[in-house]
Structure formats: structure tokens, C-alpha cells
Amino acid sequence: MNEYGQNLTYKSILQTISQLAAGDNPVRLTCPEDDKIRFEELINQLNELISAIAVARSNITSLLKGQLDQNNLQNENVFGKDLRDITSGLSYITKLIDSTVKGKQIQTEIPKELPDFFLETIKSLNLLFSTNKLLEIENQPISYLDPITNTPNRTLFEDRLNHAIIQARRRNLKVGLLYLYLERLRLSFDAFGDEFGNNLLRAAVQRLTLCIRESDTIARLGETEFCVILIDLQMTEHAASVANKMLTAFEEPFNIDGHDNTLSLCIGISMFPDDSDNCSDLLRNAGLALYHVKKQGISGCEYYGSQMNEAIQRRMSLEDRLRKAIKREELELYYQPKINISTGRITGFEALLRWHNKKGEMVVPNDFIPFAEETGLIIPIGDWVIQSACRQNKIWRDAGLPSVRIAVNISARQFRHGGFLNTLTDVLKETRLKPDSIDIEITESMLIEDIQKTVLMLAELKEMGFKISMDDFGTGYSSLNYLKKFPIDTLKIDKSFVQNCSSDPFDSVILSTIIAMAHNLNIRVVAEGVETSAQLELLRVFNCDEVQGFYFSRPIPADKAAEMLKEESLHLLNV
Numbered sequence: 001m002n003e004y005g006q007n008l009t010y011k012s013i014l015q016t017i018s019q020l021a022a023g024d025n026p027v028r029l030t031c032p033e034d035d036k037i038r039f040e041e042l043i044n045q046l047n048e049l050i051s052a053i054a055v056a057r058s059n060i061t062s063l064l065k066g067q068l069d070q071n072n073l074q075n076e077n078v079f080g081k082d083l084r085d086i087t088s089g090l091s092y093i094t095k096l097i098d099s100t101v102k103g104k105q106i107q108t109e110i111p112k113e114l115p116d117f118f119l120e121t122i123k124s125l126n127l128l129f130s131t132n133k134l135l136e137i138e139n140q141p142i143s144y145l146d147p148i149t150n151t152p153n154r155t156l157f158e159d160r161l162n163h164a165i166i167q168a169r170r171r172n173l174k175v176g177l178l179y180l181y182l183e184r185l186r187l188s189f190d191a192f193g194d195e196f197g198n199n200l201l202r203a204a205v206q207r208l209t210l211c212i213r214e215s216d217t218i219a220r221l222g223e224t225e226f227c228v229i230l231i232d233l234q235m236t237e238h239a240a241s242v243a244n245k246m247l248t249a250f251e252e253p254f255n256i257d258g259h260d261n262t263l264s265l266c267i268g269i270s271m272f273p274d275d276s277d278n279c280s281d282l283l284r285n286a287g288l289a290l291y292h293v294k295k296q297g298i299s300g301c302e303y304y305g306s307q308m309n310e311a312i313q314r315r316m317s318l319e320d321r322l323r324k325a326i327k328r329e330e331l332e333l334y335y336q337p338k339i340n341i342s343t344g345r346i347t348g349f350e351a352l353l354r355w356h357n358k359k360g361e362m363v364v365p366n367d368f369i370p371f372a373e374e375t376g377l378i379i380p381i382g383d384w385v386i387q388s389a390c391r392q393n394k395i396w397r398d399a400g401l402p403s404v405r406i407a408v409n410i411s412a413r414q415f416r417h418g419g420f421l422n423t424l425t426d427v428l429k430e431t432r433l434k435p436d437s438i439d440i441e442i443t444e445s446m447l448i449e450d451i452q453k454t455v456l457m458l459a460e461l462k463e464m465g466f467k468i469s470m471d472d473f474g475t476g477y478s479s480l481n482y483l484k485k486f487p488i489d490t491l492k493i494d495k496s497f498v499q500n501c502s503s504d505p506f507d508s509v510i511l512s513t514i515i516a517m518a519h520n521l522n523i524r525v526v527a528e529g530v531e532t533s534a535q536l537e538l539l540r541v542f543n544c545d546e547v548q549g550f551y552f553s554r555p556i557p558a559d560k561a562a563e564m565l566k567e568e569s570l571h572l573l574n575v
Helices: 011-018 033-064 070-076 083-101 116-129 154-171 185-192 194-209 237-249 279-295 306-327 369-375 378-398 420-431 451-464 480-485 505-520 533-541 558-574
Strands: 174-183 217-220 225-233 254-256 259-261 264-272 300-303 331-340 346-356 405-409 438-443 467-473 490-493 524-527
Touching: 154 174, 154 217, 154 225, 154 264, 154 279, 174 194, 174 237, 174 279, 185 194, 194 217, 194 225, 194 237, 194 254, 225 237, 237 264, 237 300, 264 279, 279 300, 306 369, 306 378, 331 378, 331 558, 346 378, 346 558, 369 378, 378 405, 378 420, 378 438, 378 558, 405 467, 420 451, 451 467, 490 505, 505 524, 505 533
Parallel strands: 264 300, 346 405, 405 438, 438 467, 467 490, 490 524
Antiparallel strands: 174 225, 174 264, 217 225, 254 259, 331 346
């Protein structure tokens, strides 16, 4: 494979071998799959041959200059003292390949004084040539370039990186690997189409190319991902210098077809030999560093560190345990009652997820829910929550307990997943519950991610008969414009405003204002986190509709919740 990404056919081996005496660049070739093992062995031999030739040339030069002790030359030079041995060996290999390509038998005999290493290489060449498969390969270039950006693709990238590592190891230098992610590029494709997006992509690559040397390599590995190989570095800090140069270059917007577009750039860096001595681990480590940058949500660069490896191991372990938890039924729903502030009756429950691991320990939701959201596990978990909550409600109703609504928290990823509505529809068919027996709880931040799609989704849910609650109101944007746009039935005031309402006049004013505003919009209000009688009394004064919190009950298992409903039923019978 040459530097232009073309496949070197066997005819071009002739030219490559004939140039060995002039340089020490490794041979990099592709081959048919069925000849791969034998061919790779040959290439390894040729590469080692090149290295040895370089040593021989250097030693002979030093000998001629009187800089090397003639007695030590034999030990360092595997070919002996005479440069003629080297020239003779190269000449024979060149003739061998030339004759084979022309379909002739080589007439020249193998030189008698050739070093053993040359003899082994010639033996491998003869074995490979004897299959005649070399002659079946057409002399057609095969592209190893990305068709849009004309940069090396993954195959050529790996070849270049391996070559860079070999060279750096010989010269005691470093290789820097930069893993790049172009933030917001996908949005440009979606908004303006493929032609616009491709032009923007080319402009971005052009700007990146200006930040590196001609000898370095930039390759496209994915839709929005690139890698840059920085060769022959003296110091680790040089890689960060290039990365910062790229970040600065991307501060200016790209003007494509009269539109200014800003792309954010995230960069993860790993180094040879500091972080690894092989291609795959360098790439993985740079990817880990990139992940840490992306988690921060801003442009930047970061070096790989061992702590990242520890972090990813913990993440992988958590993901594995969480997947198994779903299969092993280690997940459980607890229920926290909501109370009508006027009557004191239970109006419903909020279903809250709990995880009892195989050791019987309770895993705090904050320790796994964000992770489940990030990895996509929240979708099967969310479906399980909906199904379990509805089935439990059906069990209570079949047992003659009072009818209540169960609220389920819906994550952003679950809400926008294509199967969300189907999950709701299927579980209603199974349990024969009406849609108004479920409260769909969403957060403020979810509403503004894609307002147009959110409005359509909520309208469809309302048309199906579901009740919609906005959870944690007051902690996000709290825009009255959103309340006007979205078909919200209930506002749930975040507990942070309830905790100090009886002692902090400011929180008290906020509470009374939110409740009054919601009622004017014909929206019910639930106050979360009620823990004292003083808080309850103040909320009663403000005409809050419902409350929930530790003052009434902590989240409890389904059987305890059933007991509460039974007591409610007995209370109603005695009235």
C-alpha cells in the first residue's frame, strides 16, 4: 500500500525492492486473503532486511571514516564487512521478481556468498511465486481514501499508524495520536442536506490539515470522527500544542453557501510509547480521553491517563451488572403516595425505581439512572417500569382496592424512542386499564430539546387519554411560554422550594406565585418533599392541590402500598 492509498500489486514490488538500497522505509503491501499468512511473513522478512541493511550501511560508512573499530564491525553487522554482499542480494531479489512478473524463469544463479537472511527471503519469494497467484492480480489501484474528504480511511490509517510506531521505535521518538470529534456536524446535515454537510466537512478537514505537518496523517474513521497521527515527536507536549492549534482554528465559523456554521471540536490524545506500544491500544486510549472531553460538554482536549482506564472498567462492570439485573429481576418498584390536601385521601402513587443487587444491597437511583440514560439501557428499563406499574395497578383494582393513578417518570431518551407509544398501547391492552389511570411525568428540560416534536408527542398522548405532569418545576427554565404551548395537566413543584417555605419568605412567595399561576391556567399543583406540619399548613393556605413527601410516607414496596389502600378503603366504608 503506497502513500496515496493505492494497493501495491506484485509488479510494483520490483520497484520497491530496487529502492531498498536508497532508504530504510518499511515495505507496506496488501495481499489476497488466502495468501495472507505467507505474505505477511515475507513482508516481515523484507522489513527486517531493510533495517539490517540500514545498520550495515551506517557501519560501513563509519568504518570508512575511521569512527568504528574494525574488530567490532562483525558483531554489529549481520552481513559482514563487505557491502558487495548486500548489493548482490538485492540484485538477485530484483531479478527474481522481474523474471516472475514477465513469466520467465530466472537465469542467474543464487550467489554463493549470500548471507543466510537473504537466502530465507528468496526461499519465501520462490514459494509464493510458485502458486502463480501473483500473476492473477490485475494492476488496478484500490482506493483506501474516504470518498468525501479524500483522507485515508480506517484501513490506511492503521497501516500508517503501525508504520509510524515502527519508525519511532527505531529512532527513539514519540508518536502522538489525536482522536477528534466534530460536534454539531450532524445537525448541519439534517438542517441543510448532504451536499451542504459534505462541503462543511471538507472545509473542516482543510482547516485541520493546515494545523499539521505534511508528514503527519489525518484520517476519517467515522461520520464525525477523525484521527491525526503526529510522527517523530520529541516531547509529549508537542501533541497538545497541535491540538490547541486546532481548537483555535475552529473558533472561527465556517461560511458555506452564505451560511455561517460553527463546529465544536473535542480531542482525545494518546502517546507512543507512553500510553501503549501498539495501534489498537493507542486508538482505544485516545478514544477514552475523547470520551472524557465530550462528557464535559465543551470544546477541549485531554491526554489519556490510567485513571480513565479504571473509570471505563467501572463503567463496563456497572453496565454488565445492570443488564443482568434486568434479566434477574433485581429491579423493583417502590410507591410513594400523593395526598389530596383538602380531603387527606390518597389520590395516587409515584412509581420509583429501586435496584437490589445480588448481594442484597440497595443501589441508589442516582448511581445508575444517569448511566442507564447514557448507554440506552434506560429504554428497556423504562418499558419495564411502565409495564410493572400498570400490572400492579391492575392487581390492586382486581382486589377491590380504591382506584388510583400511578405516575411514571419518563426519561428524555425513552420519550423520544420510536417504541414508546407502542409500549403504552400494548400494556393498556394487556391490563385493560384506561389511559387516565397513568400519569406521564416529564421534566422541563425534556420539553425544550425539540419543542415541535415534543408538542406533537404530548398532543398525541393527550388524545389517547393520558395525564401529563411536569416534574421538578422551578429547577429548569420555568418559562410561562412553555406552559402555554404544552398540554400540561399537573405541575410538580420541586422540593427545593418546599423545604424552606415556612422559614424563608422568598421561597414562600415563589410557592404562592407558582400555585396561583397554575390555577389561572387550569393546571393542578403537586408539592414534593413535604416533611413537616408547618410546610403542609402553608401549602394548604396557598390552596395547593396535592402533596407528597416523608411527612406522609417514604417510598414503600407494593405490598405496603396495598395495605395503605386497604386502610383507605376501610376509612371510606366507615364514613
